[in-house]
Amino acid sequence: xxxxxxxxxxxxxxxxxxxxxxxxxxxxxxxxxxxxxxxxxxxxxxxxxxxxxxxxxxxxxxxxxxxxxxxxxxxxxxxxxxxxxxxxxxxxxxxxxxxxxxxxxxxxxxxxxxxxxxxxxxxxxxxxxxxxxxxxxxxxxxxxxxxxxxxxxxxxxxxxxxxxxxxxxxxxxxxxxxxxxxxxxxxxxxxxxxxxxxxxxxxxxxxxxxxxxxxxxxxxxxxxxxxxxxxxxxxxxxxxxxxxxxxxxxxxxxxxxxxxxxxxxxxxxxxxxxxxxxxxxxxxxxxxxxxxxxxxxxxxxxxxxxxxxxxxxxx
Amino acid sequence: xxxxxxxxxxxxxxxxxxxxxxxxxxxxxxxxxxxxxxxxxxxxxxxxxxxxxxxxxxxxxxxxxxxxxxxxxxxxxxxxxxxxxxxxxxxxxxxxxxxxxxxxxxxxxxxxxxxxxxxxxxxxxxxxxxxxxxxxxxxxxxxxxxxxxxxxxxxxxxxxxxxxxxxxxxxxxxxxxxxxxxxxxxxxxxxxxxxxxxxxxxxxxxxxxxxxxxxxxxxxxxxxxxxxxxxxxxxxxxxxxxxxxxxxxxxxxxxxxxxxxxxxxxxxxxxxxxxxxxxxxxxxxxxxxxxxxxxxxxxxxxxxxxxxxxxxxxxxxxxxxxxxxxxxxxxxxxxxxxxxxxxxxxxxxxxxxxxxxxxxxxxxxxxxxxxxxxxxxxxxxxxxxxxxxxxxxxxxxxxxxxxxxxxxxxxxxxxxxxxxxxxxxxxxxxxxxxxxxxxxxxxxxxxxxxxxxxxxxxxxxxxxxxxxxxxxxxxxxxxxxxxxxxxxxxxxxxxxxxxxxxxxxxxxxxxxxxxxxxxxxxxxxxxxxxxxxxxxxxxxxxxxxxxxxxxxxxxxxxxxxxxxxxxxxxxxxxxxxxxxxxxxxxxxxxxxxxxxxxxxxxxxxxxxxxxxxxxxxxxxxxxxxxxxxx
Numbered sequence: 001x002x003x004x005x006x007x008x009x010x011x012x013x014x015x016x017x018x019x020x021x022x023x024x025x026x027x028x029x030x031x032x033x034x035x036x037x038x039x040x041x042x043x044x045x046x047x048x049x050x051x052x053x054x055x056x057x058x059x060x061x062x063x064x065x066x067x068x069x070x071x072x073x074x075x076x077x078x079x080x081x082x083x084x085x086x087x088x089x090x091x092x093x094x095x096x097x098x099x100x101x102x103x104x105x106x107x108x109x110x111x112x113x114x115x116x117x118x119x120x121x122x123x124x125x126x127x128x129x130x131x132x133x134x135x136x137x138x139x140x141x142x143x144x145x146x147x148x149x150x151x152x153x154x155x156x157x158x159x160x161x162x163x164x165x166x167x168x169x170x171x172x173x174x175x176x177x178x179x180x181x182x183x184x185x186x187x188x189x190x191x192x193x194x195x196x197x198x199x200x201x202x203x204x205x206x207x208x209x210x211x212x213x214x215x216x217x218x219x220x221x222x223x224x225x226x227x228x229x230x231x232x233x234x235x236x237x238x239x240x241x242x243x244x245x246x247x248x249x250x251x252x253x254x255x256x257x258x259x260x261x262x263x264x265x266x267x268x269x270x271x272x273x274x275x276x277x278x279x280x281x282x283x284x285x286x287x288x289x290x291x292x293x294x295x296x297x298x299x300x301x302x303x304x305x306x307x308x309x310x311x312x313x314x315x
Numbered sequence: 316x317x318x319x320x321x322x323x324x325x326x327x328x329x330x331x332x333x334x335x336x337x338x339x340x341x342x343x344x345x346x347x348x349x350x351x352x353x354x355x356x357x358x359x360x361x362x363x364x365x366x367x368x369x370x371x372x373x374x375x376x377x378x379x380x381x382x383x384x385x386x387x388x389x390x391x392x393x394x395x396x397x398x399x400x401x402x403x404x405x406x407x408x409x410x411x412x413x414x415x416x417x418x419x420x421x422x423x424x425x426x427x428x429x430x431x432x433x434x435x436x437x438x439x440x441x442x443x444x445x446x447x448x449x450x451x452x453x454x455x456x457x458x459x460x461x462x463x464x465x466x467x468x469x470x471x472x473x474x475x476x477x478x479x480x481x482x483x484x485x486x487x488x489x490x491x492x493x494x495x496x497x498x499x500x501x502x503x504x505x506x507x508x509x510x511x512x513x514x515x516x517x518x519x520x521x522x523x524x525x526x527x528x529x530x531x532x533x534x535x536x537x538x539x540x541x542x543x544x545x546x547x548x549x550x551x552x553x554x555x556x557x558x559x560x561x562x563x564x565x566x567x568x569x570x571x572x573x574x575x576x577x578x579x580x581x582x583x584x585x586x587x588x589x590x591x592x593x594x595x596x597x598x599x600x601x602x603x604x605x606x607x608x609x610x611x612x613x614x615x616x617x618x619x620x621x622x623x624x625x626x627x628x629x630x631x632x633x634x635x636x637x638x639x640x641x642x643x644x645x646x647x648x649x650x651x652x653x654x655x656x657x658x659x660x661x662x663x664x665x666x667x668x669x670x671x672x673x674x675x676x677x678x679x680x681x682x683x684x685x686x687x688x689x690x691x692x693x694x695x696x697x698x699x700x701x702x703x704x705x706x707x708x709x710x711x712x713x714x715x716x717x718x719x720x721x722x723x724x725x726x727x728x729x730x731x732x733x734x735x736x737x738x739x740x741x742x743x744x745x746x747x748x749x750x751x752x753x754x755x756x757x758x759x760x761x762x763x764x765x766x767x768x769x770x771x772x773x774x775x776x777x778x779x780x781x782x783x784x785x786x787x788x789x790x791x792x793x794x795x796x797x798x799x800x801x802x803x804x805x806x807x808x809x810x811x812x813x814x815x816x817x818x819x820x821x822x823x824x825x826x827x828x829x830x831x832x833x834x835x836x837x838x839x840x841x842x843x844x845x846x847x848x849x850x851x852x853x854x855x856x857x858x859x860x861x862x863x864x865x866x867x868x869x870x871x872x873x874x875x876x877x878x879x880x881x882x883x884x885x886x887x888x889x890x891x892x893x894x895x896x897x898x899x900x901x902x903x904x905x906x907x908x909x910x911x912x913x914x915x916x917x918x919x920x921x922x923x924x925x926x927x928x929x930x931x932x933x934x935x936x937x938x939x940x941x942x943x944x945x
Contacts, residue, residue, distance in 0.1 A: 086601070119606065296595075306562065
């Protein structure tokens, strides 16, 4: 029914994509920036799943992490500050055949784009949303973000922030239609890979918060959990994120958590620094299943429909 | 039912303006629509305007709460709402005060007034009624008191529902409407609710007709402007500008309207939400105005040019994305149904106040196409053109309509649909990898764009300054080049446009320039001047960016040029205002800069459609000065 050519499998083979095919311009992030790790993992997943580069769109807002599309070899859309999700949803609305990845930061998503964050979760359109959360504004040079820890000294609060940070996990879990919430860290490539792969496999909006180091402006914010990994709660479950035992043992504190259990997910998100899959509801309806209806309608049928509509106004 | 009197000989009229006003929810709007449609079907020229209070259910009998319809019925094609009303049907006396304050009535306007308030249980209301009627009469209104409720209660138990059809019945007798056609209209309006609703409404209509025949000594004939044969041969449609816009969007092949509720734009989306499925389309109500345009741009980028419809405050919020649409060269159709501004302004009322905001509203240089339909019919055709322009010139096309077009109802020839109006399927063939994503033509600035799904076309669209390969750059030459290429597109489009045609002689004493919904009123006023022998012509611009060609040469052939617009300008008789600090109306400002001609303007922000009578007075004053000099 999709008019596949008889020899389609051969054609796919003929077009084998290497990491180069998913690579665009040279990444210009600072040395030691966690964004490099995320970019590499995204490119590897595309390669490993042989996603068609022309059918892939990387969408972003504004900020350090939002430069990601420029470093991909796929289609990309580097939008305006905070609005990546609106663009990504628009792309999916009439093109559900496109593979959409969104790169956004804690300022971009949780501050200027907070309205769209809530509603994109509710639309639940099929895309992976990567939140590069370094607890600081980088590109504009060290202002506090909604996730900056209490007392964090920065250029707009030189004596330290005065508000408790916003918890993106509990907020996201509270939104109707939420279907995939995970948290991972940029300094464990295996867990990062496994998380993004699970996110990509999920049909719906996969919200992945990545704790991401900024070596220049907020180097210290994750040092506590880096120095003492037991402060991280590793979530283990057969329906969760799977990594090898050799990597798993890097996380001394672990607990079983069924990702279909919302109240437990909320409890964990509120009281711990978890890594893994907090919540997963694979059957949640996707907005594009409604918004894309009729996209194959031919011009003849459209003319018929329009004449029908005009009839109502005939005099 | 009383016996009908022998109808007396009717007075033949060129036109009449009829108003039906009530409290919100009493059905005056429905009555007006019914009477307007019926008159159109009988071959009259018709222009209808909705009278809408800003509140949903304002307190009953409040002077500001008038809700209803104003119908101009004539024996020629009607192009605008006209001047003061000739006949008014009012469900209470209080709603008339706001209409009087709007200069909607004149000496001799006949008011058919519901008289049940005269005997209301509340002493206060009785007094209000009595003193209002006395006051109206004192000021020259002809008040005829009608026991509408009493008459309706003979047929239905709740007169609040149905009084409006009694009113239509009265008007049918007064204006000699075909009663059977009126019954058909009721059937069309209420048919979906079943015979239980149709029957009493038809009975009420019949009762109103009989009542007027017996008790109201008004009887008019407004001849049809078409022979019955012409009426049958031609296919016509009647609708408001927002419905016309919605149908045009369907005819353009666009499949997505992404919007956020705002008056007076939203009724276009209401209409589309109902019927868009017939052409495979979808209305997305976004979480805010910014998301609405972002969503549309996402769809456009992915190959399906989308439309976003809004009004003034929405434009303000969308500004950053409009800039991105220019910078990234993303096709987009942006419709602004203008209302009074600034800020929340006059949400339900008309203004042409967004032109400069859309021309210059973005930081930096953001050249874009701006068009303005002048009639309800053009709302349909222009949006089809807008989609094509957006794709050919690869950027946003702004279409400026206004509350007058949005809520005005007018018949026009049914469009004959053309397959080439509709957007073709999304091109997914392989892209020639040697062609960069912004392969700007040095002459025209035009380039074609790869669409996601096209192999070898991969590029990253960005709002940052970029090269023809869409690579981010910060150097001086690349930014200069990009700006030049985007600007060139406007010059290219202008090169394809024809000079505007003049209404009247191509030289003379005074040229009146307008744009948008004022066309009919301006031409009517100018026509009256011409008949009286004045050397006045008018010109109406549809393209505002780029400007239509030859304007300077045309202006040079007139002694004086002035714009007539519905937006703010300083008057020269105001304190401290002189020629060199006067703030001109918006089109006048643009034309002065573009042509270096000393163009005058007359404009106001009354929030009302331009009345031809008011324009006429202004032109007369202007021409007298010019003729004096001669």
